[in-house]
Amino acid sequence: MSTTTWDIEIQDLWGGYNDTKVLKGINGELPAGKISIILGGSGCGKSTLLRHILGLNRPMQGSIQIGGYDFFALDTKQFRKIRRRMGVLFQDGALLGSLTLGQNVGLPLSEHTKLPQATIRKIVLHKLGLVGLADYIDYYPNELSGGMRKRAGLARAIVMDPQILLCDEPTSGLDPINAAEMDQLLLSMKEHFPSMSIIVVSHDLESLHKIADNVLVINQGQAAYCGNLEGLQSSKDPYLRQLLRRQPNSIKQPSIDLGADIKAELANWLEK
Numbered sequence: 001m002s003t004t005t006w007d008i009e010i011q012d013l014w015g016g017y018n019d020t021k022v023l024k025g026i027n028g029e030l031p032a033g034k035i036s037i038i039l040g041g042s043g044c045g046k047s048t049l050l051r052h053i054l055g056l057n058r059p060m061q062g063s064i065q066i067g068g069y070d071f072f073a074l075d076t077k078q079f080r081k082i083r084r085r086m087g088v089l090f091q092d093g094a095l096l097g098s099l100t101l102g103q104n105v106g107l108p109l110s111e112h113t114k115l116p117q118a119t120i121r122k123i124v125l126h127k128l129g130l131v132g133l134a135d136y137i138d139y140y141p142n143e144l145s146g147g148m149r150k151r152a153g154l155a156r157a158i159v160m161d162p163q164i165l166l167c168d169e170p171t172s173g174l175d176p177i178n179a180a181e182m183d184q185l186l187l188s189m190k191e192h193f194p195s196m197s198i199i200v201v202s203h204d205l206e207s208l209h210k211i212a213d214n215v216l217v218i219n220q221g222q223a224a225y226c227g228n229l230e231g232l233q234s235s236k237d238p239y240l241r242q243l244l245r246r247q248p249n250s251i252k253q254p255s256i257d258l259g260a261d262i263k264a265e266l267a268n269w270l271e272k
């Protein structure tokens with residue numbers, strides 16, 4: 001099996017959980033060498049799509065082509081080979097509290113290779129250096145800030161030099177400075193690994209404008225937009241404009257009368 005580029009092409013993808021269809025015919029491309037942002041309202045299926053790209057959920061219909069291969073039609077050996085070329089940054093960094101940063105970051109190498117520990121430590125040091133944490137190799141996760149833990153999670157995601165890097169809400173829970181640093185790091189990943197597909201699930205519009213080359217917007221289980229950032233910004237589509245301008249949907253607020261007796265009872269309690 002040989003792949004020269006790791007473009008991802010999603011073709012008429014239907015997927016979800018048991019009888020619940022969440023993705024209803026998604027089409028889109030996530031090109032290698034670019035940062036693609038998957039955007040959409042809460043519950044629209046962004047994480048579900050990520051699970052399909054990771055191979056954790058099988059499509060109900062349609063396919064995901066990775067580097068020209070139909071991912072879910074591959075035999076187990078080839079499927080695993082592609083899976084090993086994916087790195088994931090989870091929302092909370094997902095570090096194990098009982099291991100040092102170095103051991104956490106080196107874990108995929110210890111599990112999947114027979115490299116000597118000294119070599120693993122050198123690779124880990126290099127990767128921690130890329131996220132500005134080389135001096136913290138022997139620290140435990142609880143000795144670090146939330147932003148540092150996320151950066152360490154990124155170091156672990158790239159420790160096996162993945163061709164596809166998937167990041168689930170990398171800036172969520174970070175203050176503006178740490179969020180800007182994470183954006184900067186993702187841009188530097190693109191420079192360091194020019195053929196890597198970087199796929200980011202995000203709600204963060206500031207990040208979107210700073211780092212996205214390509215955007216896939218999901219609405220009602222389908223791709224409302226897939227293309228470059230400029231095209232999204234100039235789109236006249238009402239949903240896309242609403243999304244980019246953070247305009248709320250009108251929320252129905254039926255008035256529910258409390259009733260005089262409950263109001264009086266409450267007032268009574270408040271006076272005590």
Ligand SMILES: Nc1ncnc2c1ncn2[C@@H]1O[C@H](COP(=O)(O)OP(=O)(O)OP(=O)(O)O)[C@@H](O)[C@H]1O
Binds near residue numbers: 017040047
């Ligand atoms: N394990 C599961 N079993 C059944 N339904 C699920 C499961 N995980 C998610 N769902 C449902 O699938 C739909 C899409 O969820 P998903 O987490 O993919 O959305 P999302 O766009 O990532 O949301 P958010 O931005 O809020 O994280 C939701 O209706 C959710 O309730």
